[in-house]
Amino acid sequence: MALVTTTEMFKKAYNGGYAIGAFNVNNMEIVQGITEAASELKSPVILQVSKGARAYANHKYLVKMVEAAVEENPDIPIALHLDHGDSFELCKSCIDGGFTSVMIDASSKPFAENIELTKKVVEYAHAHGAVVEAELGTLAGIEDEVVVEAGHESYTRPEEVQEFVDKTGCDSLAIAIGTSHGAYKFTAAQCTRNADGILVPPPLRFDVLEECMKRLPGFPIVLHGSSSVPQEFVKMVNDFGGSMPDAVGIPEEQLRQAAKLAVCKINIDSDIRLAMTGNIRKYFAENPSHFDPRQYLKPARQAVKDMVAHKIINVLGSNGQA
Numbered sequence: 001m002a003l004v005t006t007t008e009m010f011k012k013a014y015n016g017g018y019a020i021g022a023f024n025v026n027n028m029e030i031v032q033g034i035t036e037a038a039s040e041l042k043s044p045v046i047l048q049v050s051k052g053a054r055a056y057a058n059h060k061y062l063v064k065m066v067e068a069a070v071e072e073n074p075d076i077p078i079a080l081h082l083d084h085g086d087s088f089e090l091c092k093s094c095i096d097g098g099f100t101s102v103m104i105d106a107s108s109k110p111f112a113e114n115i116e117l118t119k120k121v122v123e124y125a126h127a128h129g130a131v132v133e134a135e136l137g138t139l140a141g142i143e144d145e146v147v148v149e150a151g152h153e154s155y156t157r158p159e160e161v162q163e164f165v166d167k168t169g170c171d172s173l174a175i176a177i178g179t180s181h182g183a184y185k186f187t188a189a190q191c192t193r194n195a196d197g198i199l200v201p202p203p204l205r206f207d208v209l210e211e212c213m214k215r216l217p218g219f220p221i222v223l224h225g226s227s228s229v230p231q232e233f234v235k236m237v238n239d240f241g242g243s244m245p246d247a248v249g250i251p252e253e254q255l256r257q258a259a260k261l262a263v264c265k266i267n268i269d270s271d272i273r274l275a276m277t278g279n280i281r282k283y284f285a286e287n288p289s290h291f292d293p294r295q296y297l298k299p300a301r302q303a304v305k306d307m308v309a310h311k312i313i314n315v316l317g318s319n320g321q322a
């Protein structure tokens with residue numbers, strides 16, 4: 001199977017009450033870990049590339065690695081998506097360079113400008129067989145170079161979504177309902193603490209999601225900032241020389257609930273970073289004389305695979321849907 005767009009994936013996911021995982025890729029081990037898990041579980045998957053990933057690994061290397069993964073895993077649909085595209089030129093370059101899906105993130109611009117830029121990207125993408133994700137509302141956290149402090153985020157306004165989708169023709173819409181980018185999604189002041197002293201974040205705004213769904217029946221919704229920041233990885237980092245106090249993510253049960261509703265794409269990056277870093281730190285601590293990168297990247301890749309398999313089964317519900 002060649003690279004696919006997300007159109008069919010989202011239609012089936014919406015009707016089936018599950019979501020597709022969109023995992024950020026930056027190197028070979030990440031691409032392999034994700035696609036091996038998806039392939040074994042017969043799950044469709046989206047591999048997404050940020051502007052930062054392109055700057056780090058080079059567009060050509062990333063596309064070739066993803067093409068290799070497609071060849072190695074012919075039985076599952078794989079889409080290649082630009083994450084947080086910030087200009088028409090960047091989206092065009094990715095579409096011209098083999099991506100099947102792009103995000104134009106003009107959510108920090110005024111409503112009319114967001115519509116204008118999104119529409120321009122949609123026209124180009126659709127003329128070239130690609131699909132477009134757009135965004136309304138602002139998440140807290142870090143999106144490439146844009147940093148939004150906790151407390152300065154703004155939830156999506158449901159009364160705007162229908163006009164936005166009608167006027168832009170976008171294929172999916174990312175909304176802000178309380179998720180946030182990175183491993184520190186909430187300040188301690190925004191959370192309560194459980195009996196173990198672990199931060200418990202405020203619940204997602206399902207009321208906002210449901211209002212958006214009412215206005216956009218059948219339309220695929222996207223959630224960014226959806227890492228759960230598993231405490232086992234945070235502990236591993238902290239136990240082996242790292243320092244990530246009060247790292248906190250989105251509880252998995254809430255994401256599972258969103259996946260049963262209109263949320264068809266769930267973005268996960270930070271959990272990949274945590275799985276790799278925790279395991280590499282542990283490996284170094286336990287094997288201080290080892291210096292062959294293959295020795296410590298192997299458990300890191302396995303950790304990505306195990307983590308993605310866990311998400312597919314317990315959070316996304318996309319196993320067996322390829």
Ligand code: G3H
Pocket residue numbers: 024050051052053083084142143144181182269270
């Ligand atoms: O939303 C941001 C993603 O986690 C990508 O992060 O820009 O550091 O590659 P990055």
Ligand code: 13P
Pocket residue numbers: 024083084180181182183223224225226227228267268269270271
């Ligand atoms: P996390 O930082 O929660 O993994 O979010 C990733 C993301 O939204 C990529 O666009």
Ligand code: ZN
Pocket residue numbers: 084143181224225267
């Ligand atoms: Zn994002």
